[in-house]
Amino acid sequence: MLSSDRWIALVLAALAISIFLVSRNFPTMAGLSVGPGLFPMVLSLALLGASAFLALNSRTSSEPDSTEEALPRDARSLLRVLTVLAACGLFAGLGKVLGFLIVGFLAVACLMIAFGVKLWRALLISGVTVLLLNLFFVKVMRIPLPLGVLAPLGGWL
Amino acid sequence: MDPISASLSALSQLLQPKILMLMVLASVFGIVVGAMPGLTATMAIALLVPITFALDPIAAFAVIVTATAMAIFAGDIPGVLMRIPGTPASAAYTDESFAMTKKGQGAFALGTCVTTSVIGGLFGTAVLMFAAPAIARVAVQFSSYEYLWLGLLGLTASVFVAGASVLKALIAMILGLLIGCIGIDVAVGYPRFTFGSSDLLDGVNFIPAMIGLFAFSEILRYALRGDGPQGRTYSANGPIFKGQGALLWKYRWNLLRGSSIGTFIGALPGAGADIAAWVTYGLGRKLSKEPEKFGTGHAEGLVDAGAANNAAISGAWIPALVFAIPGDSVTAIAIGILYMKGLTPGPQIFTQQAPLVYAIFWAFIIANLIMWPLAWIAIKASGRILRTPRNILMSIVFLFAMLGAYAINNSFFDVGVMLAFGVLGFVMEENKFPIAPVILGLVLGRMIEDHFMSSMMKASGQWLPFFDRPLAAALATATIIVWITLIWRGLSPLLKTRIAKAG
Numbered sequence A: 001m002l003s004s005d006r007w008i009a010l011v012l013a014a015l016a017i018s019i020f021l022v023s024r025n026f027p028t029m030a031g032l033s034v035g036p037g038l039f040p041m042v043l044s045l046a047l048l049g050a051s052a053f054l055a056l057n058s059r060t061s062s063e064p065d066s067t068e069e070a071l072p073r074d075a076r077s078l079l080r081v082l083t084v085l086a087a088c089g090l091f092a093g094l095g096k097v098l099g100f101l102i103v104g105f106l107a108v109a110c111l112m113i114a115f116g117v118k119l120w121r122a123l124l125i126s127g128v129t130v131l132l133l134n135l136f137f138v139k140v141m142r143i144p145l146p147l148g149v150l151a152p153l154g155g156w157l
Numbered sequence B: 001m002d003p004i005s006a007s008l009s010a011l012s013q014l015l016q017p018k019i020l021m022l023m024v025l026a027s028v029f030g031i032v033v034g035a036m037p038g039l040t041a042t043m044a045i046a047l048l049v050p051i052t053f054a055l056d057p058i059a060a061f062a063v064i065v066t067a068t069a070m071a072i073f074a075g076d077i078p079g080v081l082m083r084i085p086g087t088p089a090s091a092a093y094t095d096e097s098f099a100m101t102k103k104g105q106g107a108f109a110l111g112t113c114v115t116t117s118v119i120g121g122l123f124g125t126a127v128l129m130f131a132a133p134a135i136a137r138v139a140v141q142f143s144s145y146e147y148l149w150l151g152l153l154g155l156t157a158s159v160f161v162a163g164a165s166v167l168k169a170l171i172a173m174i175l176g177l178l179i180g181c182i183g184i185d186v187a188v189g190y191p192r193f194t195f196g197s198s199d200l201l202d203g204v205n206f207i208p209a210m211i212g213l214f215a216f217s218e219i220l221r222y223a224l225r226g227d228g229p230q231g232r233t234y235s236a237n238g239p240i241f242k243g244q245g246a247l248l249w250k251y252r253w254n255l256l257r258g259s260s261i262g263t264f265i266g267a268l269p270g271a272g273a274d275i276a277a278w279v280t281y282g283l284g285r286k287l288s289k290e291p292e293k294f295g296t297g298h299a300e301g302l303v304d305a306g307a308a309n310n311a312a313i314s315g316a317w318i319p320a321l322v323f324a325i326p327g328d329s330v331t332a333i334a335i336g337i338l339y340m341k342g343l344t345p346g347p348q349i350f351t352q353q354a355p356l357v358y359a360i361f362w363a364f365i366i367a368n369l370i371m372w373p374l375a376w377i378a379i380k381a382s383g384r385i386l387r388t389p390r391n392i393l394m395s396i397v398f399l400f401a402m403l404g405a406y407a408i409n410n411s412f413f414d415v416g417v418m419l420a421f422g423v424l425g426f427v428m429e430e431n432k433f434p435i436a437p438v439i440l441g442l443v444l445g446r447m448i449e450d451h452f453m454s455s456m457m458k459a460s461g462q463w464l465p466f467f468d469r470p471l472a473a474a475l476a477t478a479t480i481i482v483w484i485t486l487i488w489r490g491l492s493p494l495l496k497t498r499i500a501k502a503g
Helices: A004-024 A038-060 A075-098 A100-114 A119-140 A148-153 B003-014 B017-035 B041-053 B057-074 B076-082 B088-102 B106-139 B144-160 B166-180 B206-225 B244-250 B252-267 B273-287 B300-315 B317-323 B329-340 B354-380 B382-386 B390-407 B412-430 B436-458 B470-502
Strands: none
Touching: A004 A038, A038 B166, A038 B436, A038 B470, A075 A100, A075 A148, A075 B206, A075 B390, A075 B412, A100 A119, A100 A148, A100 B390, A119 B390, B003 B017, B003 B057, B003 B354, B017 B041, B017 B057, B017 B076, B017 B354, B017 B382, B041 B057, B041 B206, B041 B329, B041 B390, B057 B076, B057 B106, B057 B300, B057 B329, B057 B354, B076 B088, B076 B106, B076 B382, B088 B106, B088 B273, B088 B300, B106 B244, B106 B252, B106 B300, B106 B317, B106 B354, B144 B166, B144 B317, B144 B436, B144 B470, B166 B436, B166 B470, B206 B329, B206 B390, B206 B412, B206 B436, B244 B252, B252 B273, B252 B300, B252 B317, B273 B300, B300 B317, B300 B354, B317 B329, B317 B354, B329 B436, B354 B382, B390 B412, B412 B436
16 A cells, blocks of 8 residues: 555656646747746656655655544544535535525534534524624625625615 | 834824724734634634735734734643643743643743743844845845845745755645746746636635635644544633743843744744744753753743744744745735735835835834733633634634635635635645645745746846846855755655665
């Protein structure tokens, strides 16, 4: 089994080669042999070299692996991570349509419940936090937040 | 505007009730975030960014400076009372301060932390006030060659001083530089690695990237690992400031040494308050007359490092203001805010935006002075702060992170950028890759490439003019020496292993 450092070295090497190949096709500046491709090409070669060193280091190093302690792999931990990612996806994907108030409330409430906060407490704190932040950003800081489906109530919010 | 008028004008603007109130609120925010284990000073500043949009530059920077200073101090509170450093800058002397707490000197240890923080912070500010304008007067004469070498030296130094493996810091820096290549290039306006997305034409906005790297990655870590085992929380009973004068007089040279080294380390790109604290704690122990007492709850151990970490905050602003090279992650955000406000950091800022520069200096002084009373309140309320449930706090941090990323351009694309960088930061930290070099690479990449291309055009593709000017030659020599040292440091373990195996 490959150590995490060797996996990372492999991914970085693949990334470096891809960047090098793409950058080679960038145009050059008039009258010069260099252009927009030079900087990424130099960097990709440096990354390739560094990833080779990383792979070598992980082979010769006496340390077992770079990760200090194994990551929890139980269903509950994974569910919490997925909830964080889903809440972020919900905010980014539906924020414009549903508006900050609804999406913010749903995202934070789901997160709190996933993190073990009691249902009624999660709903109450999410609601109050979202309303206070909306008030602070929109009324105090004058930073517009999307209203989405609540746009008809814009004057109130 | 002459320096005295600019300074007085800045002070009068800072002393407006609205700005003072904002500074107090920023202090409370900084203390709460800094006192929460796992939430860093950089995260506090990243989350404050959207609030700075609506503020004028002076108010915005007053808020940032105050919150940073408070967060770095507040990181000592859980370190002293729970043996969990609130921020990485407190980690160096957590065992020492906790040992004092176990001896019933918790309140005194916190008093030492506050007092040394204030003195270190004021020392660093004094250096910043005198050194930055003086360096700026020299820097006005810099051409693209000097800026190129300085940028490269800054990047290299950030790898050199990284606490983690040099190789991993180098990889992190290259990743940051490559991410900085995304968008229209500076020389011919060619779109690079945009994958047809118009949102990427201007490159990756590094404020959402910072929020992702520092805040979102922490939420992911919390989600995966949970609260973890909680140790006993001691309370800070007893007098906080009584006896501090005598202690500081006894260790006055430690205080001076910690403040000076802290300021110097802060000014090095990539080396922030945490490295300053580790270096000065180690040095303090080495040079102490009673080294055997270190680790047993010896107050001397707190003096050097406590002063150094707050001095480093001000030191980091020297390269940030003069050369647009961030001294630490917080000043990387500050540079981003300067650009957002239409201001360009560099030597000209000292003449074109003198009141703003002086306002930053004054903000440091005011922030350090109000630290004493606010820290006293924070120490007295520490039990309540430390009992805030992390599951509620992290959910609210999540909402701040989302809003912060969105509000920069009113764009949900930036929320996606934050998510991507959050995952990247999480994977990197779990594999012991430092994330500060990514930010430095991202901030400095464009500047270095810009100066490289300008230099190439001026030199008509020749390399010799890159070393022609005396200052450029000196900077190039310094950079190349550090490169050779780095390569040697990287290769020597491999060679040693080979020799050992062969022998």
